Amino acid sequence: MSAVAAGDVHRERAWRPSRARWLLVPAVLAGAPALLALGALLAAWAEPDAATWAHLGEHLLPGAALRTLLLAAGASALAMVLGASLAALVVLCDFRGRRVAEALLVLPIAMPAYVLAYAWLASFDVGSPLRAWAIAHTGSAAWLPSLRTLPGAIVLLALANYAYVYLLVRARLLSGGGALLDAARSQGLAPAAAFARGVLPALRPALVGGGALVALESLAEFGAVSVLGIDTLSVLVYRTWYGMHALPAATQLAGLLLLVALLLRMAERASAARATLPRGGRAAVAPPIVLGRRASVLAWIAVAVVVALGFGLPALRLAAWAFAADVDLARLGHALAATAAVAGVAALAIVCAGLALALAGRASRAGARLEDIAGLGYAVPGVVLAVGLMFALVAAERALHGAGIAIALSTSAFAVWLGLLARFVRVGTGAAASGLAALRPALGEAARSLGAGPWRRAWSLHLPLLRPALAGGLLLAFVECAKELPVTLMLRPFGLDTLAVRVYNATSEGLWQQAAAPALLLCALGLWPALALLRRRD
Amino acid sequence: MRINIIKVLSLDLDDMRRLLICMAGLLAGLAAHAAEPLVVYSAQKEPSIRPLLDRYTAETGVEVQLLVDQGPVLVERLAAEGENTRADLLLTVDAGNLWLAAERGLLATVDSPTLVARVPANLRDAQGRWFAISRRVRGIVYATARVQPAALSTYAALAGPDWKGRLCLRTSKNVYNQSLIATRIARMGEADAEAMVRGWAANLAAAPLADDTLTAQAVAGGECDAGVVNMYYVARLKRADPALPIAMFWPDQDGAGVHQNIAGMGVARHAKNPDGARALLEWITDVPAQTELSRLNLEYPVNAQATTDPLLVGFGTFKADDVDLAETGRRQPEAVRLMDRAGWR
Structure with a gap:
């Protein structure tokens, strides 16, 4: 059945241009x-600017550096999980409305992260009618989750950016992913194990590439994190320049981000060097796994939740505002x-x-x-x-x-x-x-x-x-x-x-x-x- | 056979009048292209200033171009451009950035008896390098259902133990808060200001909020009982919903007065059209423009002859702190460091 035998997946010298200089x-x-x-x-x-750096070092820098790293790592990890699993769902599994789900999942990429953040904040967080209602009727809104925390910011940036991973992994899966899965399953592996052992290694460049994009986006993000009140290095850059009139120190601070980005790039290169390349590249004609009724419903719930959180609800919030203006x-x-x-x-x-x-x-x-x-x-x-x-x-x-x-x-x-x-x-x-x-x-x-x-x-x-x-x-x-x-x-x-x-x-x-x-x-x-x-x- | 064009087009007198006004507008527009345009580097956002400038263009035929960005960015741009700049005027929404521009030698001295007569001394630079065009005050917004005005008195009182868990504040990254604390340091000294900020930070009901609107809404929604905001945000909310259960309180009336900041303008040192720039400044501080500005942005005029928007009049009168506004810029870095130390994020 398999279009590509598992043994065909091997390393091959990649193409290099001539006339290097x-x-x-x-x-x-x-x-x-x-x-x-x-x-x-x-x-x-x-x-x-020793004075500014001393102040930053004493009061702000350690916390901001830690938050920045956690945010970038957390958002990219969550985006990788979301993006890869959703891409696998719509490419490798067949269920009713699969093509619609495939298109819907890309929508959140169009929503700027800070618009997403503010729409959520104004709808569900401190100062929102929802919380006012909760306080009026239950005496407190403390039981409502707040996005204005580091985990909240991680979820938000993952929602805003997972589509980068989704698109890259999806493209990779379309060029032969189904065949890889078939090959692994033909060796007697269950679907999950077949995906983990047969498909995942081939996805690594797409996964790492997409994850790196999300991490870089998170490092540079200012609008969304400042709305959420998460003091990352980017926020500190603004505070140092605008608040302390210290543009050189602010610029030096931004240089720290370059360092992190450079490390990321090196990790990405190392991972790409180890990647295996699926050969053949024949797209599977149909998704190899057909979902039953219950599994289809679950698949649609997953898609609907992600798309609603990352696009649908904030877009409705915007539409309501636009209507009033x-x-x-x-x-x-x-x-x-x-x-x-x-x-x-x-x-x-x-x-x-x-x-x-x-x-x-x-x-x-x-x-x-x-x-x-x-x-x-x-x-x-x-x-x-x-x-x-x-x-x-x-x-x-x-x-x-x-x-x-x-x-x-x-x-x-x-x-x-x-x-x-x-x-x-x-x-x-x-x-x-x-x-x-x-x-x-x-x-x-x-x-x-x-x-x-x-x-x-x-x-x-x-x-x-x-x-x-x-x-x-x-x-x-x-x-x-x-x-x-x-x-x-x-x-x-x-x-x-x-x-x-x-x-x-x-x-x-x-x-x-x-x-x-x-x-x-x-x-x-x-x-x-x-x-x-x-x-x-x- | 003559055709009565008025009848054919079924125009009545009103329509004719509108047509004439249109044509006059068109001519004014043509005239505008004839005159040299003025260039304003503006930290005031387009919707808050453009309608007024359009009126200036209609009245004088002078076109005004806006380059909108954040105050500190505009100051850096002016400095980098030097004598090559196209800016005739710098417009900011706080005194601090005007002070900074003046300090860096980017603004020219304007010697205008008109401006001196119209703008009170504490709302302009002593050397005539910048002038306020509107005033805003940063007072206390409180929940009318849960707080009696008699329970409010001063900024510092909000730092007391009876306000524990009842206070909402905007983030200290905001320049309005930075100016508030900078003038506080100038008035009361650093130790007093720091004690107050520590008390505020300890009394917060929720982590500092992203903007003044959310802060006022949090007070209205029962999240907290009071907050510190610029009055025009509350005025806007009240204009949309007069029944909203919040009101403004003016603190420190027995002391220095409520904290006041400005939107203001200065003429660029290397302005290509300094006379035009000065003319715009004089026009904008004149009574009609001042009245219009108050209505447009719900701020207080600087010209005492102008009419304050009725909504603001309803907020009541107050004594404003007349501290030298240059302090907002001079002491801003100090204020930021203080807020960092005291834990106001």
């Missing part, structure tokens, strides 16, 4: 914005168009840059270092990255002005794209790397033997093979850029209001009713690429 040129260009911003981060060490459709339309333009171009740039970096990363050691370092921007709070880039662009502006050229470099769409590229190039390198990992040298050699030159091979063989992975990266990058706030806010030209900016304009004044309509539209905008991700059958 030549590939460094586009990679350096692609990584330049990130390197520039990170360089500005490191430059802050030139201004030591005056909505200016013309301005919303403008913001929608601005968001699509900003995120669309940025996502394209991110994928191209990601491909350039990932190619160089496979070609040489120097390229691999470059790929790792350029990706670190993902772990830094956007505001720190943005301010570094703003300084660099303003310096360029002044130099150009001295030469008689007056352009607004630091408040331009160009600057926003540059900033988003620096912040999210990791999404592009991740997608490109997973695509490149699936390329097989044998194919290229066959093409060469048939007389195809390097350009021809790249254009008509490798690029089409990479397309699914790159398209996936493009859509993920689009969603990330559409949700992004600090970089867009700081570097945008006059009057360019994206949806995220509109949400911020209202929420920072506590006007959530006015924020609801743009927030909902933002979800809708994220929905389209999220669903497109699913339609793509790789």
Whole structure:
């Protein structure tokens, strides 16, 4: 029955590009914005601030560092469990409405984490009508769980981000997961054991890659954790800058996050090196496990709970707010168009840059270092990255002005794209790397033997093979850029209001009713690429 | 045969009037493009200031461009841009960041008898580098069902043992709280301020909240009996639901007075259009704009001739602390460190 015999799963030398040195040129260009911003981060060490550090060290830093690590580890672990098990459920098991469940599970990716956090808080936490009702009728609301705790924040960030793991694992399972499961079961293993021994090892790169993404998101997260009152390193960065007027110390603090991100990256590389690659890649025609009636109901309950918590209920909360507010459709339309333009171009740039970096990363050691370092921007709070880039662009502006050229470099769409590229190039390198990992040298050699030159091979063989992975990266990058706030806010030209900016304009004044309509539209905008991700059958 | 266009389009006089107003607006719009636009770096969010600036454009033909971001970000941008900046004005929602900008030499001295006459001395920089455009006070919000106003007196009283488990506060990361404690240090000294903050932290009914609206709602919902918030958040909630069982109390009336902060503006040192900037400042502190600003944002005007929004008038009169507002910026790092030490998260 099995399409692939279990013995076929073995290590195979992965494809590597030739002309290693030549590939460094586009990679350096692609990584330049990130390197520039990170360089500005490191430059802050030139201004030591012992007094601020002493205060931080005595009162805030140990707790914040511990909370940050626990949050990142907890959120990524929970997201990995949720994402992988739900992906396995919808790919490997057959039940009524399976395709609908498969699509629903991707919805939470469209909801910005801080919108999710506030919607939950305003619905169920201190200050909410629910708790007021509980106090009025039971005398206390202490029995209601609060999200404003570390476990609460872990659950929330896992809900907001598990879809990254889900999408990666799902793609991996679709390319041969069913066959692996069949192969393991044919050796007499029960379904659970067959999954653990036959399928899970092949999922490791997707699982670790997705888990790392969630961990990095959690490190850089500011909006959601500050709403929940969890003082992580990101929150401390803001407090040090805004509260203590100590930007250099705040920037140095952000540098600590880079260290954590670097360690994560090393762990990820080590894990990828040990990964086994399922060969053949033939997609199973139908999911191999057919669920009975009761199991189907349980499956649907699991899907419904996750989707309701991560998307449905908060979206309803937003809809209720939007209903109570005056909505200016013309301005919303403008913001929608601005968001699509900003995120669309940025996502394209991110994928191209990601491909350039990932190619160089496979070609040489120097390229691999470059790929790792350029990706670190993902772990830094956007505001720190943005301010570094703003300084660099303003310096360029002044130099150009001295030469008689007056352009607004630091408040331009160009600057926003540059900033988003620096912040999210990791999404592009991740997608490109997973695509490149699936390329097989044998194919290229066959093409060469048939007389195809390097350009021809790249254009008509490798690029089409990479397309699914790159398209996936493009859509993920689009969603990330559409949700992004600090970089867009700081570097945008006059009057360019994206949806995220509109949400911020209202929420920072506590006007959530006015924020609801743009927030909902933002979800809708994220929905389209999220669903497109699913339609793509790789 | 003549066609009566008025009849064909079935326009009546009212419609004609509207048409004329429209055309006038259009002409004003064209004029606006003729004049050099003013650039404002604004920490005040677009919805809170844009309607007023649109009115300025309609009246004067001068277009105003806004660059919105957080106060500290705008100060860094101004500093980095130096003489190359496009900013004509800096607008912030607290005195601390104006002080910081002035301290770093980013604001120009404006010598305007008009502004001096309209803005009280304690609401502007002594050297004329910044001026308040509206005032907000940070008082006590209390649950009318459970607290008699007579049981309230001062900020420090909320630190007493009888308030154990009854107090709600916003996070100390918020600049309004930082300014409150900074001026407290200036008035009462560090030891007194720290004792009060420790007492507050010990009396909390719930971990500090994300914003003033949630704080006021927590008081209304019975989570706690009192909190410390800016009055306009309560005014907004009361405007939406007049029956909400909360009210504002003005503390320290026998002492220094309730803590007061401002939204304010300063002219950028390297403004390309300093005269235009000054004209906008003078316009915005004039009676019509001040009355409109009070209505728009539910804040107190700085110009004594202007009309305060009726909802705020209903909150009653008070004595506000007239401490030098520069203290909010000067002592902010000190206040933050104090709050960290005292355990107000």
